Amino acid sequence: MKIKIIVLLSVTVLLTYGCGAKDKESASSEDQKPTTPVTLTTPEITSMEDEVTLNATSVYILKTDIKATINGYLVKSGIQLGDKVRKGEILFRIQTKEAKSLGNEVNKLDPTFHFTGLNNILCPANGFVVMSNHQKGDYVQEGEILATISDKNSFGFVLNLPYELNGILSINKEISINLPDGKKLIGIVNKIMPELDSVSQTQRVFLKLKQPANLPENIIAKAVLVKSEIKQAVTLPKQAILSDDNQATFWVMKLINNTTAVRVNIKKGIEKAGRVQITEPLFSGRDRIITTGNYGLADTAKVSVQKTNNQVQ
Incomplete structure (x- = not known):
């Protein structure tokens, strides 16, 4: 009888020891479960513009053609393509055959008269020469385009x-x-x-x-x-936003404690300068959102925080 009792006690001790070892192994494997290193940020309230x-x-939009006012020869044409010109500046001088011939005869009779018969064509506005069709010495007819001026204003x-x-x-x-x-x-x-x-x-x-x-x-x-x-928009960095292949569903990974991240579906608004407006759900400044290390994370994934932005605690 004593021998049977001793055997039963020995078996009980062995079973108890074995179960305790298994429990320790389970706890140890749970503690050693791999975690993903991540960095965090928090939502910010900023002004966003939909652009x-x-x-x-x-x-x-205004180009002016400079036209000859009479038939004659160009005795002055000092402008070239691309020249900057000023309003009131003399661009061309034209002298008719008759004026040139009569002027010479008059000057022979009275040299003090200084008759030239020149006709001056002035620049109508400040601008640049965008087209020049004639040079000094050319014979032109009345109404013929001599040059085109772009109006600077x-x-x-x-x-x-x-x-x-x-x-x-x-x-x-x-x-x-x-x-x-x-x-x-x-x-x-x-x-x-x-x-x-x-x-x-x-x-x-x-x-x-x-x-x-x-x-x-x-x-x-x-x-x-x-x-x-939008004056008061809740925004997150673009890298915090995840999506499916069709860009139809969007979500972020949010920490619910210091080691666990859960998936939260969102709706996006305006995107600008690397930030995205979150219209749903309504996040607060205390929510902790993963910015790096979030790709491929499953719901309720275990994480270890490596760096935190915006001084999240």
Whole structure:
């Protein structure tokens, strides 16, 4: 009888020891479960603008043809293509055959009379010579175009505005214009043409520069138009946003404690300068969102925080 009791006690001790070892092994494997290193951020409240960017081309909308006023010979033609000219400057002098012949005879009779019979043609505006058709000595007829001057005051940018956006522009509204070399200008809506292109359904808009700039024609710049503005937008960095292959569903990984991240589906709003507006759900400044290490994380994934932005605790 004593032997049976001793055997039973020995078996009980062995079973108890074995179960305890298994429990320790389970706890140890749970503690050693791999975690993903991540960095965090928090939502920020910022002002966001919904913008649309359109091409705008530099142009002189007013070009003036300089025409001959009489038949005769050009005795002065000192301008060349690309020259800068000023209003009131003498561009051409024309003398008729009769005036030239009569002038010589008069000067022979009375040298003090200084008769020349010259006809001066003046520049009508400040600008640049964009076309020059004649040189000194050419014979021209009345009404013939001698040169073409672009009016410096008519310089600006023209953009083609889709008709569905016509409500976002008004006369004197300021528009940001970005040049190909990185410079930024301010344009003011000066004219909205009262006609629509029947094919593209766009309306021409002329932007006059707020500050004068010495620029050539046909620069293709980017005009940035503001469609709407949100003063208090909840935003996250773009790298915090995840999506499916079809870009139909979006979500973020949010920490619910110091080691566990859960998936939260979201709805996006405006995107600008690397930040995205979150319209749903309504995050607070205390929510901790993963920015790096979030790709491929499953719901309720274990993580270890390596770095925290915005001083999240």
